[in-house]
Amino acid sequence: MVFLENFRLALGALYANKMRSILTTLGIIIGVAAVIAVVSIVQGLQFMITRELQGVGATYIVVRPDFGDRNGPGMVARSVKLTWDDGKAIREKVPSVRLITPVLNGRGQVKYGDRKHTPPSIQGVNQDYPDVANHTVDRGRFLSRVDLENRRNVVVVGQKVVEELDLGKRPLGKEIYVGTYPATVIGVMEKKGQSLGRDLDDIVFVPFDAAVALFGRNAGDAVELRLQAQSTAVVEQVRGGIEHLLRQRHHVSGDQPDDFKVQIQEEILKTVNSILGNVTAVVTGVVGVALLVGGIGIMNIMLVSVTERTREIGVRKAVGARRQDVLLQFLIEAVTLSVLGGAIGLAAGYLLGAGVAKLLPDWPAAHVPLWAVALAFGFSAAVGIFFGIYPAGKASRLDPIDALRYE
């Protein structure tokens, strides 16, 4: 029998039981709406994070020591070093490196008079830091080359530290202690606020050598190097150069893995994307359960429908409906029900996503990618087929004599 005829029939049957049809497909509607809303919200989130990270500059490169997989075989004894000497070698030998600074991160107490404070981060850096990290001073100046070369006892602090130590309105020139290191405040960093749960203003910058002295001789063995390449076009090239040079300097032979890690913006983005991907995957799993429940609802109602319409099936068979005609009729009814639910859910999910986008400031307009639409429809159709096949099969196997006699 003609497919179209069955479709018309299915719509008629569903329309005849409007309320029941809607309630039946509610599970599918909610499931699909949830998928679409979450996808559109996650897409917005991705967009925002991407934009924020791009503010740092796409030419930003970070080199970190890589201690490797601690559970891996033979990794225990490996001593990993990444020193400022490596950094200096990079500056001299790798072309297209514009700026480079070591970052030695440690913790310690800062003191001013009898006020004490322990910022989460004390960093030993050089004069390139503000440009590399896109973080400039608000008042005074940053550490200069001369400061570093002459081993001057100077320090630059964040806003939060100014408040915590009660340095007042004129913090410049005040003498504070960073651990055992006495230093003059020469600058205050511009306010940066919070990022990923960290207060970027609760920070202290000291000359790199001072940080090494402060945190112990071995501290300088595992620093982080942060640099800026000349342009986005050479980022990959610079990375290759760094990898080559460091493997040489660290005597890493051909088949051994790197004992350092070069991170470029793209990889940060990739990391973020993979986190968001995981979020989506978890939510999708929850939604999958919703669709499963929805599907069972459809199967339940289809079974009721088959029983209710036993006589109708008998009549159809008596006037010449073959098994596959009846099967197709009920299957199409189930699929129509679920796909209709999918369509309504799609619209509802889109509106939900758009609503959320409207409510949040700075959020990009809701965007539902085509694959999500295809997925929603594909999934709801699949649910219809999967959960419709059993009731439809039951209907198609009914004996016409029994079916006609059914009360």
Add this chain to the structure above:
Amino acid sequence: MALIELREIFKIYDMGAEKVHALNGIDLEITRGEYVAIMGSSGSGKSTLMNLLGCLDTPTSGSYHLNGIAVETLDDQQLAGIRNKEIGFVFQTFNLLARTDALHNVELPLIYAGLPRAERRQRAKRSLERVGLGDRMGHQPNELSGGQRQRVAIARALVNDPSILLADEPTGNLDSTTSEEIMELFAQLHQGGNTVVLVTHEPDIAEYAERRVLLRDGKILSDQLTARAMAPA
């Protein structure tokens, strides 16, 4: 050759502990254009015989030729095809599809015959006009009287030009006046050349037929012409 030819038909239901012989060796021939009433009390086997004649069921043994086709050899699919083309059912309870107007009800067999929409419409209309319901095509069953519903069912049975019109207690749910009207309609259709097989337990309804076959305990007890067949047309 006879339109319907039953030879040594047995239908045995296996009820576990005992075997029920619903039909116990039936030999029956019906030629084209006949009007036959099959009678019998309940349990006589007339429903089973009707199911066999209507190709809803196959015999346990024996042969059934309908219009030259050996029905007992057919599978489910082929039986559905035969029902569609050769048989027009009329039931006691009408068995129309609810919430479906008369025209669409009548169209139903043509859908399974795979006819295009326009032709289906046309033939369904013509069939409804034949039973005098040309002005009720858009009405749903619940908007029609019992007699009108049965007329719709008859129109549906006729729409595919079947070899036999098989009516199972067609007046069982109707009052006597309406019953008469319906039986008149069958008489007209018979005069128009249709083969009609009527299953009933009411003697006065059976009187409308030309030939009466009486069943008891799965066997043919008598097979004779009725008063109407004797009377000049």
